[in-house]
Amino acid sequence: MLSDIERRIEVASSSGQVPVVDLTRRAMDVTDLAAFQRAGVIVVRGAIGATERREVAQASRRLIQRAWQAPGERDFVSSVFSGQPEPVPYKVDYLLDKDPAFRILAASPSLLTVVAAIVGPSFIPTWETLVFKDKVAGPRLPWHRDCAAYDSPVAVGGSGRQVDAGIYLDPSRPGNGVRCLPGSCYWPADVAAAAIDVLNSGWDDYPGVPVLAQAGDVVLHNILTLHSAPEVKGEERRVVYYEYRPAEVEIALGPHNADYVAQKQRVLRQCIAERAASALGEGEPVFRYEPPVEVGLGEAASSEGGFRIAHSDYWTWAHAEPEPR
Amino acid sequence: MLSDIERRIEVASSSGQVPVVDLTRRAMDVTDLAAFQRAGVIVVRGAIGATERREVAQASRRLIQRAWQAPGERDFVSSVFSGQPEPVPYKVDYLLDKDPAFRILAASPSLLTVVAAIVGPSFIPTWETLVFKDKVAGPRLPWHRDCAAYDSPVAVGGSGRQVDAGIYLDPSRPGNGVRCLPGSCYWPADVAAAAIDVLNSGWDDYPGVPVLAQAGDVVLHNILTLHSAPEVKGEERRVVYYEYRPAEVEIALGPHNADYVAQKQRVLRQCIAERAASALGEGEPVFRYEPPVEVGLGEAASSEGGFRIAHSDYWTWAHAEPEPR
Numbered sequence: 001m002l003s004d005i006e007r008r009i010e011v012a013s014s015s016g017q018v019p020v021v022d023l024t025r026r027a028m029d030v031t032d033l034a035a036f037q038r039a040g041v042i043v044v045r046g047a048i049g050a051t052e053r054r055e056v057a058q059a060s061r062r063l064i065q066r067a068w069q070a071p072g073e074r075d076f077v078s079s080v081f082s083g084q085p086e087p088v089p090y091k092v093d094y095l096l097d098k099d100p101a102f103r104i105l106a107a108s109p110s111l112l113t114v115v116a117a118i119v120g121p122s123f124i125p126t127w128e129t130l131v132f133k134d135k136v137a138g139p140r141l142p143w144h145r146d147c148a149a150y151d152s153p154v155a156v157g158g159s160g161r162q163v164d165a166g167i168y169l170d171p172s173r174p175g176n177g178v179r180c181l182p183g184s185c186y187w188p189a190d191v192a193a194a195a196i197d198v199l200n201s202g203w204d205d206y207p208g209v210p211v212l213a214q215a216g217d218v219v220l221h222n223i224l225t226l227h228s229a230p231e232v233k234g235e236e237r238r239v240v241y242y243e244y245r246p247a248e249v250e251i252a253l254g255p256h257n258a259d260y261v262a263q264k265q266r267v268l269r270q271c272i273a274e275r276a277a278s279a280l281g282e283g284e285p286v287f288r289y290e291p292p293v294e295v296g297l298g299e300a301a302s303s304e305g306g307f308r309i310a311h312s313d314y315w316t317w318a319h320a321e322p323e324p325r
Numbered sequence: 326m327l328s329d330i331e332r333r334i335e336v337a338s339s340s341g342q343v344p345v346v347d348l349t350r351r352a353m354d355v356t357d358l359a360a361f362q363r364a365g366v367i368v369v370r371g372a373i374g375a376t377e378r379r380e381v382a383q384a385s386r387r388l389i390q391r392a393w394q395a396p397g398e399r400d401f402v403s404s405v406f407s408g409q410p411e412p413v414p415y416k417v418d419y420l421l422d423k424d425p426a427f428r429i430l431a432a433s434p435s436l437l438t439v440v441a442a443i444v445g446p447s448f449i450p451t452w453e454t455l456v457f458k459d460k461v462a463g464p465r466l467p468w469h470r471d472c473a474a475y476d477s478p479v480a481v482g483g484s485g486r487q488v489d490a491g492i493y494l495d496p497s498r499p500g501n502g503v504r505c506l507p508g509s510c511y512w513p514a515d516v517a518a519a520a521i522d523v524l525n526s527g528w529d530d531y532p533g534v535p536v537l538a539q540a541g542d543v544v545l546h547n548i549l550t551l552h553s554a555p556e557v558k559g560e561e562r563r564v565v566y567y568e569y570r571p572a573e574v575e576i577a578l579g580p581h582n583a584d585y586v587a588q589k590q591r592v593l594r595q596c597i598a599e600r601a602a603s604a605l606g607e608g609e610p611v612f613r614y615e616p617p618v619e620v621g622l623g624e625a626a627s628s629e630g631g632f633r634i635a636h637s638d639y640w641t642w643a644h645a646e647p648e649p650r
Contacts, residue, residue, distance in 0.1 A: 011618060029354060030442040037445045038617045117355040120362045120484045122511075155577035156480060159445045186447075186573055186619035248511055252480035292363045293336060294511035 005194050009206060012181035012226075015039075018211055023047050028114050036118060037159045040185030040225030041211065047110045047218040048167055052280055057169045059101035060130055060238050063092050081139040082231065088137055092130040095240065096267065096307035100274065102128065103307065106242060107268070107275035109287040111165060111218060118220060119161050119244050122291045124264040126256070127243040127311075131166075133176065133232045140231040141178075143199040143206075145192060146223035146243075150253050153224055158186050160222035162245045168213040169238040176235055178219070179208035180227040187226075195226060247295035260314030262297035265289075267307055330519045334531060337506035337551075340364075343536055348372050353439050361443060362484045365510030365550030366536065372435045372543040373492055377605055382494045384426035385455055385563050388417050406464040407556065413462055417455040420565065421592065421632035425599065427453065428632065431567060432593070432600035434612040436490060436543060443545060444486050444569050447616045449589040451581070452568040452636075456491075458501065458557045465556040466503075468524040468531075470517060471548035471568075475578050478549055483511050485547035487570045493538040494563040501557045503544070504533035510549040520551060572620035585639030587622035590614075592632055 002010065019035035021028050024046035036042040048056075067076045067089035075094045078087035095102035105111070106125065115123055132138065146164060150156045172178065187195065199206045208228065213219050221227060223243070247261045268289055275281040290296075327335065344360035346353050349371040361367040373381075392401045392414035400419045403412035420427035430436070431450065440448055457463065471489060475481045497503065512520065524531045533553065538544050546552060548568070572586045593614055600606045615621075 008619075027355075030352075030358065030438075033355065033358075034441060034446045037447070038615075113355075116359060121359045122362070122484070152577045155574045158573040159447070159486070159571060161484070183617050183619050186617055188577075246484060248483040249480045252477045252513075290363075292508050292511050294333075294508050 005191065005198050008184075008187065008191065009181065009195060009198065012183050013206070013208055015182055016209060018043060018180065018182060018209060020045055023110055028117055033117055036220060039182035040160055040222035041180050041182060041227075042220050043211065043213055044114055044218040044220060045214065046216060047114065048105070048108065048216045050216065052105065052108070053169060053216050055101045055280075056105050056167070056240060057238070059099040060132070060169060060240065063098060063130055064089065064132060064134065064238075067092060079139050081137070084137055088134055088139070090132060090134065090139055093127075094308045094310075095128045095130055096271070102240065103271045104275045104278050104280055105167065105240065107271040107287060109285055111167070111242075112287040112289070114218065114220065115163065115165060115244050118163050119246055122247040122295045123244045124247050124250065124261055124291075125242055125268055126245050126250075126264065127241065129241045130238065131241055132238040133236060135234065135236045137234070138232045138237070141229040143196050143226055143228040145196075145226060149223070149255070153189055154186055156249060156253065157222065157224050160185060160220075161249065162223045162243075164221050164223055164241055164243045166213075166219045166221070166239040166241050168215055168217045168219065169240065170236060171215050172211065172213045172237060174210040174212070176230065176232045176237055177213070178211045178227050178229045180211055180221065180225055181208055182225070184226040185222040185224040192224070192226065199226070199228070247291055251295065254316040256311065256314040257316045258297060260309065261295065263305060263309045263314070265291065265297060266305065267309060270307070330516065330523050333509075333512065333516065334506065334520055334524065337508050338531070338533055340507055341534060343368060343505065343507060343534060345370055348435060353442055358442055361545060364507035365485055365547035366505050366507060366552075367545050368536065368538055369439055369543040369545065370539065371541060372439065373430070373433065373541045375541065377430065377433070378494060378541050380426045380605075381430050381492070381565060382563070384424040385457070385494060385565065388423060388455060389414065389457060389459065389563075392417060404464050406462070409462060413459050413464070415457060415459065415464055418452075419633045419635075420453045420455055421596070427565065428596045429600045429603050429605055430492065430565065432596040432612060434610055436492070436567075437612040437614070439543065439545065440488065440490060440569050443488050444571055447572040447620045448569045449572050449575065449586055449616075450567055450593055451570050451575075451589065452566065454566045455563065456566055457563040458561060460559065460561045462559070463557045463562070466554040468521050468551050468553040470521075470551060474548070474580070478514055479511055481574060481578065482547065482549050485510060485545075486574065487548045487568075489546050489548055489566055489568045491544045491546070491564040491566050493540055493542045493544065494565065495561060496540050497536065497538045497562060499535040499537070501555065501560055501562055502538070503536045503552050503554045505536055505546065505550055505552040506533050507550070509551040510547040512551075517549070517551065524551070524553070572616055576620065579641040581636065581639040582641045583622060585634065586620065588630060588634045588639070590616065590622060591630065592634060595632075
């Protein structure tokens with residue numbers, strides 16, 4: 001007989017698919033929003049055009065080469081895993097100060113319009129990361145939640161206002177892509193922790209629901225939705241992640257402080273201005289970033305500053321370092 | 326020189342208007358949603374048709390007559406205020422067991438579609454109340470938040486997922502209607518409390534922003550948005566309020582428990598079925614109430630039950646009685 005945990009996993013897996021909205025056919029509407037809120041994941045098809053994708057792919061290629069050439073450099077993360085003789089790079093943090101392509105992508109109006117609908121107008125960008133399965137090999141990503149945020153994570157974030165947007169530079173397929181458990185964003189913390197144990201110790205028994213994305217798609221996932229990815233060999237897959245949270249939640253509950261909110265609002269405004277002045281920005285609408293005045297701390301951060309806003313400089317939680325992603 | 330509190334009040338008042346979406350022209354979209362999230366209030370024009378409004382108005386008329394005839398009856402609330410020789414009724418709680426018109430209205434697809442967009446698919450109805458300025462006179466409603474919910478009210482509810490929907494049976498005008506401070510839903514609890522002191526002690530100096538509604542409009546307000554109404558004489562104005570909250574927030578943070586969520590999901594489903602079988606329900610789409618399976622506690626409450634779900638029977642907070650509304 002199935003335990004309660006196994007039953008929940010079975011129910012979450014039973015849909016077999018995640019919601020999709022194709023922006024080449026119509027804009028995201030409140031029905032798509034509800035589908036995302038229900039499942040904790042949505043594929044936004046055709047969000048990023050071919051030209052832009054090519055530029056970001058080239059910038060990512062340069063970062064991956066740099067990761068191999070200078071192992072141990074700050075923000076470039078490697079891992080030793082099964083059968084590999086040396087550490088294999090799989091992640092680069094703090095993208096915005098590393099190439100203009102990531103700043104211009106961060107200001108994409110189609111991306112930000114979707115994010116604003118999901119998070120609300122008070123959204124700020126938090127993390128930005130390039131995650132990749134290298135051509136050599138990519139490590140398994142065990143089942144996890146991105147962040148066990150807050151005392152009552154589901155009350156604060158069950159609806160997905162803490163959201164991660166993955167911009168796919170390469171397509172994913174069932175054997176090499178992210179899988180998830182739709183609806184698991186509503187599981188209480190103890191249920192999620194127990195489910196993660198079951199899922200990871202019985203890895204082969206729980207394929208979950210595959211998230212199938214094409215190059216140029218944006219996959220949004222509630223940071224509480226359980227997800228994982230298998231180990232891959234000989235197949236490259238690159239995803240640029242930008243995470244977003246509502247400013248008023250960050251100010252009240254952390255993990256970052258209000259200065260961080262102000263810095264991140266400034267950074268996003270600078271990215272939007274840089275895109276507007278770029279070749280890509282010509283002839284497209286500029287995204288109007290207008291957080292509610294009461295969380296709009298722009299004046300406090302109107303002075304110039306860099307693009308690398310280190311989490312640890314603005315961290316309010318008891319543990320000194322940001323949690324691993 | 327203005328204090329910080331006075332400056333905030335001035336900024337919040339300066340827009341002079343609240344957002345409006347006219348459903349007779351187009352459906353509510355993500356732009357309207359953002360406008361509501363920013364301001365903490367939105368007028369949804371033409372949400373309720375003339376026939377339905379007439380039936381609800383007649384049912385409300387009967388309740389107001391009953392309030393005069395049987396003062397002190399449970400759920401019928403009166404107040405003695407300036408110049409009135411005896412208590413004047415102004416509020417009737419728990420409407421659903423008092424007239425089918427309120428159950429059928431509670432299942433209005435245009436109302437529930439808007440509510441689902443704002444609260445998310447996990448919404449449950451919480452309070453339902455008829456609030457009226459009697460023809461004789463109606464008392465002043467001081468500046469207030471509806472509910473100082475949760476330890477971090479702005480983090481949990483700043484975006485308006487705890488929302489009150491007022492169905493207007495009579496029009497409001499600047500002199501007799503609700504006024505509000507757009508954006509005050511983002512004020513920290515101490516700022517809101519200080520502002521309420523300033524606003525109520527300097528009543529005539531702070532007209533706020535008038536909420537102008539026509540009969541058949543639905544006015545949605547974030548329960549954290551500061552609002553008030555003046556005393557009125559010789560002019561009737563009746564509003565049916567339904568309040569909504571996300572199930573996962575209620576389950577995790579209260580004030581009601583999970584059994585309440587299950588009861589309220591059952592009640593809403595019964596209202597939807599009653600509307601579908603009514604004359605009004607003919608030829609209109611039935612609202613599809615589909616909360617995420619993980620907060621869909623329907624089985625626990627599938628047994629029959631009444632429509633009057635007393636708050637105090639499901640109350641989890643330390644103080645025994647629901648807070649006054």
